[in-house]
Every structure is written in C-alpha cells, then in structure tokens.
Amino acid sequence: MVTVRPAGARSIDEILAEARGRLERLTAEQTHAEWLDGALLVDIRPAAQRAAEGEIPGALVVERNVLEWRFDPASDARLPEATGYDLRIIVVCSEGYTSSLAAAALHDLGLTSATDLADGFQAWRAAGLPVTSGATA
Template sequence: MTLSLDRPTGARSIDELLAEARSRLVRLSPAQAAARVARGALLVDIRPAAQRALEGEVPGSLIVERNVLEWRFDPASAARLPQATGYDVEVIVLCSEGYTSSLAADALRSLGLTQATDVVGGFVAWQAAGLPTR
C-alpha cells in the first residue's frame, strides 16, 4: 500500500491549523495565567492521566481530558460541568507544552466562550517558572 502525499484541495497542515487557532487567542505566560487563576479563572488541565502521572499536576487545576472538553464546557450541553456557568467563564487551558491547548482553547472559543485561552509552553513552562506543582 502506498500513501499519497498529495494534499487534497482545502486541506491545511497542522502548522497552519495551529497558527490560525493562535491568531484568535490572547495566550498567557505561566505567570499571567497564575495571576488570572488567583482572580477566579479556571485552569483546565487537558492532559491524559498517564501524562499527568509522569509530569505532575498543578494544584487546584480542573482535570478535563481533551476528548470531552467541549461537552463539559458548552453551556448548552447536558454533559456540562457545574463550572461551565455561561459563555463568559474564563477558561485557561493547559497541556504539556502548549500546542494541544491552543487548539482546545480555540474550540472553546468556537462554542462561544470568548475568554478561553491557553498557557504558552504548557505545564513544562509552568513548572520551569517555579509555579506550584505536585
């Protein structure tokens, strides 16, 4: 079996998708994110359990794995979390290095959560900045 590397019409690369997503976000440094969390924003860790067990966690972060994120934060979803109080909830998405979180935060913005964003550099940068982890 041979794989075709000819890009179908309209297809975009992951680099293009990531750049588009980030163009719609006001991304936060770890310090900025920590300050927003201190003022009431939700820090949402979307990493799978195995990755959190290996790398560590941010105390107080809300764990919502990526595969269910939109259902848990769509205010119109029957599967929403109690924290999904409306479209104005400030959600700061955290992944390992800040790539998946950009795509996830942009998906939340597409649902109408206009304050959704992510952490530049993800958990790795959070930890390197000396912010609380366990």
Template structure:
C-alpha cells in the same frame, strides 16, 4: 453519488488542506495565550485553569493543584454551557478558561475549539505544564525527569525479543 457532487466534494477537500503548523497558527490568532505567571494571576482573578493532559502524563509530569482535570476528548461537552454533560463551573459563555497541556500545542487547538463554542475568553498557557513548572508555580507529584525518560523509553519501545537466560 453523482459525478458533479463528487467533484465539488473533492475540490472542497483539496482547498481545505493545511499543515498542522498552519492550523495551529490560525488557532492561535483566535485565542489568548498567557505566560505561566499571567495564567496563575488569571486563576487568582477567577479564571478556570483546565488541565487536558491524559492521566498517564499527569502521573509522570505532575499536576497543578488549582487545575480542573478535563481530558481533551470530553472538553467541549464539559465546558459548553448548553451541554447536558457540562460541569458546574460552566456557568456561561463569559467564563475565562485557560487550557493547559504538556507543551502548549494541544492546548492551543483545544482553546480554539472552545472559542468556536462561544467561550470567547478561552486561551492557553504558552509552553504548557513544562513552562509552568519551570516558572516555579505550584505543582504536585510527578516522576524525576531521568526516571520519566527511562519509563517512557521502556513503554514506548518494548523489546520484542526474549532476553537470553
């Protein structure tokens, strides 16, 4: 690679540096953000509610019965109407998609990626699943909060030393 090419690439990367807060704020200018109650109403009008949380998170927190489960790592392939790997509900670019994550951060970035694909009616749930549950909307399963915190602590911070007998 020539020095000139390296210089141009380095300059482009330097200009493109943004914090995640900046990326998130930018993404949120392009999507529809819905309160949990507005998202529930949208589902009643035919919107696809898509839960992108990993299986372990859904097992701990609970699920939304009306949601399609599509984990984040395959979301674009499943919802792009032009993809060979799309789901049957990905019928066109006018489908109203409402993305749900745990707290409403990852879902904003995911919805923005769908907008980039041309799914211009994509948005997310403000506050995510936590806000959905707090609003008293339909959920199933999950582990009580005190047990979930204990399980998370044990799995995230295992004791590396054997306990004395």
C-alpha cells in the same frame, strides 16, 4: 497512496497558527495571576502524562477528548463550572500545542474568553509555580 494535499486541506502548522491567532496566550505568571483572580485553570493532559510530569494543585482536570461537552453551556454533559459563555478558561497541556487547539475549539462554542498557557505545564513548572511531583519531575 495519495501524496498530493487535497483541495482545502491545511497542515497542522497552519491549523495551529490560525488557532493561536484567535487567542491572547498567557505566560505562566499571567496564568497564575488570573487563576488567583478567579479564572478556571483546566488541565487537559491524559492521566499518564499527569502522573509522569506532575499536576497543578487545584486545577480542574478535564481530558481533551471530552472538553467541548463539559464546557458547552448548552450541553447536557456540561460541568457545574460551565456557568456561561463569558467564563474565563485557561487551558493547560504539556507544552502548549494541544491547549491552543483546545482553546480555539472553546471559542467555536462561543466561549471567546478562553485561552491557553503558552508552553504549557512545562512553563508553569519552570516558573517555580506550585506542582505535585511526577515521576519525571
């Protein structure tokens, strides 16, 4: 078993810090205001997690495993909402970890206006913003 980190390998904490360094993360209130102003709110949580926690009514659901294909303006699998590289996308996960990595991946595609909701769906719900009730809500 190899226990020494290979040359060039980074820890997930380092990867997350690098990703977040590229984003201007938003609070729940900021996210809500931008969404009302036309930003695209994208929930990347798996179906089971959405069912357990609840959902943000009107958010576009695009699970994490297909996010890049659905928003790359050059992809044949892109969504109709993927209108260009200047699209303002705010990614939401449960607690704001996966969403940071996902938003950074969108930056890699050239969607440099993408960001995420700090503290995720949990922050949205705690702020009293609209949600459907989930099994654990």
